[in-house]
Each structure stands twice: as structure tokens, then as C-alpha cells.
Amino acid sequence: MENVKVLLRNLKVLKGSLDDFNTNDVPETPHELFLEWLHIAIRNEVPEPHAMTISTVDSEGNPDARVLILKNIDENGWYFATSAESSKGKQISEVAKVALTFYWPALGKQVRIRGTAIDMGRERSATDFLERSEVARAGALIGKQSNSLLNREILDQALIEKLEDVKETPDLIYSQWKLYCVQANQVEFWQGNVDRKHIRLKYRLHENQWVPELLWP
Ligand SMILES: Cc1cc2nc3c(=O)[nH]c(=O)nc-3n(C[C@H](O)[C@H](O)[C@H](O)COP(=O)(O)O)c2cc1C
Known part of the structure; x- marks a missing residue:
């Protein structure tokens, strides 16, 4: 059998010439620095640079995580949208504390x-919701995200029906659709370095002011 441990050990991380990160002259807020980094990722054609992992906890403190799409960012925070009926929707309604993680490998x-x-x-x-494509709206209108699905034919049929509804009534809204804004209290920027001198800069919100500090890698 293939030795997976050796296979994994031989895979490379942090390849190529990585940027330096000048921490002497950083923006006042992490939102501004995030936008700078997002633009760098887009310019460098990082695939799906707006995909992020959102971590939640349930009412018993068990963590959960999945990938979502970032919808917007402004001075208030980072936006995403999902169904309130989904597992994450229920978890957030009980414990609103979340974490977002972006990784741009290249x-x-x-x-x-x-x-x-x-x-x-x-x-x-x-x-x-209305800014989403017809098929995305139809999918959401079925509801039931994260519930058990008996077989795929049921999904196919439900999608056909909901797509007809969307075409007939273009302003149909799924009442359980929610746009959330993540209001941050800590944001850390990590720039990898091939010599393992990784640069970490963490902003903490202190009395309504963002305070940046360096962290040991
Ligand atoms: C690249 C990518 C983008 C995704 N975007 C979304 C999204 O914007 N909203 C969403 O509800 N699920 C999105 N998903 C699906 C979620 O990862 C997840 O499977 C789904 O929301 C159910 O999660 P839950 O059971 O934890 O509620 C995306 C998945 C991937 C891989």
C-alpha cells in the first residue's frame, strides 16, 4: 500500500517568491488592509479569492466549519448570506460568535x-436574495438546507418546480434567506515566508480603536 505519510511529507507548501509584508506602515483598520490583500489576490488570479471558511459552534460548544462566499466588505465588516434553516443558520442563532479564514496559496x-x-x-x-441567479434562488427556495435528502431525484424535481416558480414570480423571496455581517474584534494577517520567518500582524479592537501588534510566527 502507498505510504501516505511519505507522500504528504514530500508535498511542497509556500513555494515560489512570496511577497514581503511591510508592517511599519499598515492601514488604521484591518478592513482596509484586507481590501489591499483581496485586490492582490484578484490581480494574481488566485482561484476563488472570495471563498472563505466560516467556523461556528453549536449550543453545546461543538465546532463546525464550511466554505462560503464573501458577499461584501465595508467599514462594518465582512458579509455572507445563507439559509437560516441550515445547520450554520441554527448555530448562529444560538451562538453568534464566528471565525472566518481566508487562504490564498499562491x-x-x-x-x-x-x-x-x-x-x-x-x-x-x-x-x-434577488441579486442571486435564477437557479441559485430556486435552489434556496426549496429550503431544507442541511436536512436529510432521501434521493437525488427528489432534489431534481424540487429544482424544476422552484425554477418555474422563480420564472413566473421573479420577485419571489425565500423568507429564511439571511444576509449577515461579521463584526470583527480581532483580525490577523499572516504572510508566509520560505525561510519560515512568517510575518504575523494582529489587529485587536480596544475601546473602539484598532490596535495592531506583531506576533511570533
Ligand atoms: C466554494 C464554495 C462556496 C460556497 N458558498 C456558499 C454560500 O455562499 N452560501 C451557502 O449557504 N453555502 C455555500 N457553500 C456550501 C457550504 O460550504 C455548505 O455545504 C452549506 O452551506 C451547508 O452548510 P451547513 O450544513 O454547515 O449549514 C459553498 C461551498 C463552496 C465549496
């Missing part, structure tokens, strides 16, 4: 955000 850059997911309310959630 750049050796990681960003870690810790904070609270705030429900943006009915109107903004509806606007986000």
Missing part, C-alpha cells in the same frame, strides 16, 4: 477574522 497569505455575525434584517437579506 501568495502564501492567510487572514483570520474573529467576531460576531449580525443579522442584517429582512430588507437587506431580500435585496441580496
